[in-house]
Amino acid sequence: MTITITAFERSPDRGKGLARDMRVRWALEEVGQPYDVRLLSFKSLKEPAHLALHPFGQIPTYEEGDLALFESGAIVFHIAERHAGLLPDDANARARAIAWMFAALNTVEPPIFDRALARILEHDEPWYEQRLRVLEENIRMRVSGLSSRLGNADWLDGAFSAGDLLMVSVLLRLKGSGLLEEYPNLSAYVARGEARPAYKRAFDAQLAVFTALSTG
Ligand SMILES: N[C@@H](CCC(=O)N[C@@H](CS)C(=O)NCC(=O)O)C(=O)O
Structure with missing residues (x-):
């Protein structure tokens, strides 16, 4: 099932990787799960379509089939529970x-x-x-x-x-x-x-959003 997360279309940190989608990207990279990203403007964060996913109108969100999650900690926890590599077995x-x-x-x-x-x-x-x-x-x-x-x-x-x-x-x-x-x-x-390596892949992916914006 395709995983889709949300991130800023224009991150205020200009690609430094401090926005909270970064930790979700990193977790997905650690466990080897591919994902799509839906980029959102600040305006669209507060519109009904996104508020239906995230009650506070923020990023990140996580969608997988009929599951929709918000809160980066809950999302990372979900990923860690579903896939090996981020939580010990003991x-x-x-x-x-x-x-x-x-x-x-x-x-x-x-x-x-x-x-x-x-x-x-x-x-x-x-x-x-x-x-x-x-x-x-x-x-x-x-x-x-x-x-x-x-x-x-x-x-x-x-x-x-x-x-x-x-x-x-x-x-x-x-x-x-x-x-x-x-x-x-x-x-x-x-x-x-x-x-x-998983951090670097995640970092590069979020930086590419900023780079595309500044060169586009
Ligand atoms: N506790 C939330 C915080 C989410 C959060 O603060 N997201 C920021 C980006 S890092 C955001 O969407 N800010 C825009 C806004 O609040 O309007 C989480 O960890 O997911």
Whole structure:
């Protein structure tokens, strides 16, 4: 059955791979599932056809036969459950990998995303620098715990899993900020994720959308 996901027609990150379709593309590449992409304008995100798929009018969505999903974490989880390679077989190891998926989306991504939003929306406010310091301290509280837990390991709990896929995806937004670089083991962890052939294929596919736009 054909898998179709949605992505931005014009990603605000200009092909840096930070939009949340990237993690879905990466998961599909890891498990070797081909997929189609429906590109959407910002306007069409909020139109009835897309709202029927995604109640909040966002990307990504995932369609496969009569199944329609939204939320990148739920989509990656679905892919990982249906195909080998992203979740361990052992029940306890699987539960721990799923815990890392939740940790990535629920504990680590929110402060990182708050900082990204503040940089865009609050940059001109007189209190911006003060707020940025608070937001960055919130991030450090999370990533220092993550850094200690990872230690010298390659991945968070044994072999690469959907937990690592989501954790690397959320940490990528910090690359170049100086914050990730405060934790050399996390920088190396992110680089290991980016070096995976499946990541590269996914990255190139989303970059091609931006390149076609700028040359077309
Ligand atoms: N929690 C959602 C967040 C989805 C989300 O924020 N998508 C962004 C792109 S990365 C979007 O569609 N933004 C446009 C909008 O909200 O109008 C997920 O992980 O799928």
